[in-house]
Amino acid sequence: MTALADVVAFGCLLAGAVLCLTAGLGLVRFPDVLSRMHAGTKPQVLGVLLVMVGAAIRLDGWANAWMLLLVAAFQLLTAPVSAHLISRVAYRRRHVRRDLLLVDEFTGTGHQDEAYRGDEPGDAPPEHPAARPGG
Amino acid sequence: MTVVGAALYALIGGGALLALVRLARGPSLLDRVVATDTLLVIISAGLAVHAALVRDPTLVPVLVVVSLLAFVGSVSVARYVGGMLLRSRTGDGRDLGLPVAAEETEGRS
Secondary structure (H helix, E strand, O other): OHHHHHHHHHHHHHHHHHHHHHHHHHHHHOOOHHHHHHHHOHHHHHHHHHHHHHHHHHOOOHHHHHHHHHHHHHHHHHHHHHHHHHHHHHHHOOOOOHHHOOOOOOOOOOOOOOOOOOOOOOOOOOOOHHHOOOO | OHHHHHHHHHHHHHHHHHHHHHHHHOOOHHHHHHHHHHHHHHHHHHHHHHHHHHOOHHHHHHHHHHHHHHHHHHHHHHHHHHOOOOOOOOOOOOOOOOOOOHHHHHHHO
């Protein structure tokens, strides 16, 4: 019984750790903020859930299980909020590779800033092609 | 057991190192915010894995604190970047507020 519980727990922990590694790979390889966020939120929800299930099986006792459940619930509640805020700011501040988007319902509706001085990434495409220096 | 532990630490450490690479190289502030968020989640996963490997429940309250701090940090930096508007469509540098939904804009024009 305990051997079976250990096997299940280590399976959950290994799956969560693999998700952490894929998040790092996606963060390094993906091209813009939205796709990096897509990769980075994999361990934020599923990875943390799997790791918490594995740890709750290993640490027997209801107090630890409830506290790990609290951590998982916090992650589930707060990950969409922060992702929404970051993606909204990223869209309006030209951090999104618009040439890679399939559907962009916000084009021409004035949800981008008009001045781009500040914090745009170095590899961002020019927003207005007429304003390109020398173009 | 020790092989599984070493594999777990290697996977989580690799993920944390790659997130650190993005944190150092990230061309913009928002890339660094995303990388910091992911790095904190990976660190809390590593703490939980350590607690599960040695069967030591001392680190469990730390996980609650880390998960709450990650949310507060990423949200505050995202709002700070959103407040860095130099010239918005309102003309006086104020923030635009929430964007209008697409169908609402179509119905207005």
